[in-house]
Amino acid sequence: MISLPTRVQRRTCRFFCILVTDLQNFLTTMAGRKPGLIALFDVDGTLTAPRKVVTPKMFEFMRRLREVVTVGVVGGSDLTKISEQLGKTVIDDYDYVFSENGLVAHKDGKLIGSQSLKSFLGEEKLKEFINFTLHYIAGLDIPIKRGTFIEFRSGMLNVSPIGRNCSQEERDEFEKYDKVHNVRSKMVSVLREKFSHLNLTFSIGGQISFDVFPNGWDKTFCLRYLEDFHEIHFFGDKTYKGGNDYEIYESERTVGHTVTSPDETAEQCTVLFLSKEA
Numbered sequence: 001m002i003s004l005p006t007r008v009q010r011r012t013c014r015f016f017c018i019l020v021t022d023l024q025n026f027l028t029t030m031a032g033r034k035p036g037l038i039a040l041f042d043v044d045g046t047l048t049a050p051r052k053v054v055t056p057k058m059f060e061f062m063r064r065l066r067e068v069v070t071v072g073v074v075g076g077s078d079l080t081k082i083s084e085q086l087g088k089t090v091i092d093d094y095d096y097v098f099s100e101n102g103l104v105a106h107k108d109g110k111l112i113g114s115q116s117l118k119s120f121l122g123e124e125k126l127k128e129f130i131n132f133t134l135h136y137i138a139g140l141d142i143p144i145k146r147g148t149f150i151e152f153r154s155g156m157l158n159v160s161p162i163g164r165n166c167s168q169e170e171r172d173e174f175e176k177y178d179k180v181h182n183v184r185s186k187m188v189s190v191l192r193e194k195f196s197h198l199n200l201t202f203s204i205g206g207q208i209s210f211d212v213f214p215n216g217w218d219k220t221f222c223l224r225y226l227e228d229f230h231e232i233h234f235f236g237d238k239t240y241k242g243g244n245d246y247e248i249y250e251s252e253r254t255v256g257h258t259v260t261s262p263d264e265t266a267e268q269c270t271v272l273f274l275s276k277e278a
Helices: 007-033 056-066 078-086 117-121 123-138 168-181 183-194 221-223 246-250 262-274
Strands: 039-042 070-074 096-099 104-107 108-114 150-152 158-160 198-206 209-214 230-235 253-258
Touching: 039 262, 056 070, 056 230, 056 262, 078 096, 096 221, 104 221, 117 123, 117 209, 117 246, 123 158, 123 183, 168 183, 183 198, 183 209, 198 253, 221 246, 230 262, 246 253
Parallel strands: 039 070, 039 230, 070 096, 230 253
Antiparallel strands: 096 104, 104 108, 150 158, 158 209, 198 209
């Protein structure tokens, strides 16, 4: 007498068949990539609107792009904030994810490196910088202030004159105010002169803040993890001097592309990587 497979056995078999098919499709896709080439993207203003969630359209576009080239993201924010914008599975959705300029680095979903600002500078120097910065912000006369003026991250400090707890509407208003009154650039000038002995870089990014980190810890830091790539295309919106994309955009190791929105990012990538001529 021949025994028929049980319902559980049939479901298990179906599950493994789907898994094998998905794996085969994944390996076929990866085999079709251009070897030695990677497309590397800033987050705010490049893949998403500032501090906004990636749109389904852009998410799908990046998925398609990953079928053709290796894809990575490099942002100044920590991994938590990048995940809020690009999704909780971001370290699996992209081949490389470099948070905090690459000071925290993931490849294929796994942590491959991290740096500590506290260990590098030491507690006394950090305290000196933080105390002075908070005193400076306390003396600023700007329309509104909220909370979280300094955010301590693994490899950098993020400083916000208005405070990171502001609403999106308040962010937008401060950005307009800052373009007229140069609140951040003036503050950076004061801090750069005051703490020149610490050899720090000040990088203005986003709408309301700027990053502070040791010289050399800008977005070019992530390039040390990309030695296997001979062609690195970088896409960012703040590629001007003083912007947080400037150093990697200007690097001899990258081909820099300036974009003004996620839509333009998709347009440029389509021409470069997805058109018949690419």
